[in-house]
Amino acid sequence: MHLNPNNPIGVFDSGVGGLTVVRALMERLPFEHIHYFGDTARVPYGVKSVETIGYYTTQIAEFLLEKQVKLLIIACNTMAAVSAQVVRDLSPTPVLDVIEAGALNALAATRSRRIGVIGTPTTINSNAYGRAIHQVEPSARVVSQACALFVPLVEEGWLDHPVTRLTAQEYLKPVLAEKIDTLVLGCTHYPLLKPLLSEVAGPNVALVDSAEAMAERAAALLTNLNLHTTSRTPADYQFWVTDVPLRFQAIGERFLGRSLSNVHVVKW
Numbered sequence: 001m002h003l004n005p006n007n008p009i010g011v012f013d014s015g016v017g018g019l020t021v022v023r024a025l026m027e028r029l030p031f032e033h034i035h036y037f038g039d040t041a042r043v044p045y046g047v048k049s050v051e052t053i054g055y056y057t058t059q060i061a062e063f064l065l066e067k068q069v070k071l072l073i074i075a076c077n078t079m080a081a082v083s084a085q086v087v088r089d090l091s092p093t094p095v096l097d098v099i100e101a102g103a104l105n106a107l108a109a110t111r112s113r114r115i116g117v118i119g120t121p122t123t124i125n126s127n128a129y130g131r132a133i134h135q136v137e138p139s140a141r142v143v144s145q146a147c148a149l150f151v152p153l154v155e156e157g158w159l160d161h162p163v164t165r166l167t168a169q170e171y172l173k174p175v176l177a178e179k180i181d182t183l184v185l186g187c188t189h190y191p192l193l194k195p196l197l198s199e200v201a202g203p204n205v206a207l208v209d210s211a212e213a214m215a216e217r218a219a220a221l222l223t224n225l226n227l228h229t230t231s232r233t234p235a236d237y238q239f240w241v242t243d244v245p246l247r248f249q250a251i252g253e254r255f256l257g258r259s260l261s262n263v264h265v266v267k268w
Contacts, residue, residue, distance in 0.1 A: 003070045003093060005227045008033035008236070009218065010069030012060045015043035016248065017151075017188035018075030019255035021098065022237075024215035025073075029222070031229050033236045035067050037266075041243035044151075045078045046122040057083035061091060063240070063266070069093060070227050073214060077119055077187050081128035094225065096217055098210045099123075102184045103132035105213040109206040110182040113140040116175040116205075119186030121146040129186055143178040147171045147187075154189040155251050160196055168193070168200045176201065184208045192255065239263045 009029075011022055015038050022036050037060050039045075045053050057079045061072060072095045074080045074087060080097035088095045106115050106129075117129040124146040133140050150171075153164045175183070183205050185191060191209045198207055222228045239262055241248070252260040 003225070003227055004068070005070065006033075006229050006231055007068050007070040008035045008238075009071045009073065010035050010037070010064035010067065011073045011075050012037040012039075012064060012079075013076040013188060014039050014045040014056075014078060015076075016040070016155075016252050016255055019252055020188045020191045020211040021073065021075040021214050023255065023257050024209075024211040025218060026235070026237075028215035028219050029228075031231055031233075031235055032222075033229070033231075035064060035069060035238045035240065037064055037240045038242075040241045040245055040248060044120075045076065046120045050082050053079060053082045054086050058086060058090065059268070061087045065091060065093065071096065071218065071221065073218060074098065075188055075211075075214065077123040077128075077210070081123050081126035094221060096214065096221065098188065098214050099128045099132055099186070101213040101217040102186060102208055102210040103129055104136070105216070106182050106184045106208045107133060107137055107140070109208055110140070112179070112181045113137060114178060114180045114182075115140055115142050116172075116178070116180040116183040117142060117144045117186050118147045118150075118171065118175070118183065118190065119144070120151065121148055123186055129184060141178070143175050143180060145171055145175045147190075150193065151187065151189045154192050155247075157254065159192055164193070165196060165200065168197055172197070172200050176205070180205060182206045182208060185210055237262060240266050242266055242268065 074097040084097040130142040
């Protein structure tokens with residue numbers, strides 16, 4: 001299949017969290033067009049069965065492939081943990097997922113090979129990060145912690161709130177006790193907590209931001225495949241959602257770091 005360098009990059013997520021990945025891509029690849037799909041009507045995915053997540057993920061991937069995207073990015077850790085292979089099997093275009101990107105960056109950052117991973121319960125229970133890290137470095141020690149309360153705290157905007165700080169201290173206590181030197185932020189909501197998590201983890205722990213890791217991987221892939229856009233006009237950003245909840249605009253703009261326009265509702 002011939003891929004057109006001037007076609008958009010497709011990014012998808014179960015809701016608004018993947019907008020942190022879009023933000024990192026905008027900063028790293030300012031001329032690239034991006035189509036983002038957030039399944040806002042059916043979020044959260046973390047409580048759904050593997051079969052349901054696989055079905056929804058396939059549906060969204062096919063929607064973006066119809067938009068002629070030149071690269072598909074699975075920005076949701078839950079989707080990536082459960083369905084990355086399903087998407088790779090159906091997609092004629094290259095596919096990147098946040099778990100692989102985060103795992104590789106963690107291995108590049110660690111000195112002691114003692115790596116902490118925080119994420120939603122589904123992501124942590126899947127052990128997807130542990131598998132991805134051990135595939136490359138079998139001797140690495142991976143310590144995982146599910147942090148169920150971080151997503152609602154981020155969506156509430158409590159990024160530096162005493163409640164969030166206390167929650168972070170509780171969640172990170174058992175992870176830090178294992179003498180990790182690298183901590184993977186295994187959920188696309190967590191980059192917004194980076195300053196607070198950095199303080200709680202301390203100066204000797206490197207934080208791996210899966211959104212930044214993804215932007216680096218995407219840039220490298222476009223270079224390898226000679227797929228960087230030749231356009232030097234402002235990039236076109238389109239956002240597709242399955243519902244526009246009341247707080248979508250406010251939360252979305254916080255994640256994106258800029259105003260959110262070109263939002264289209266897809267009814268299935």
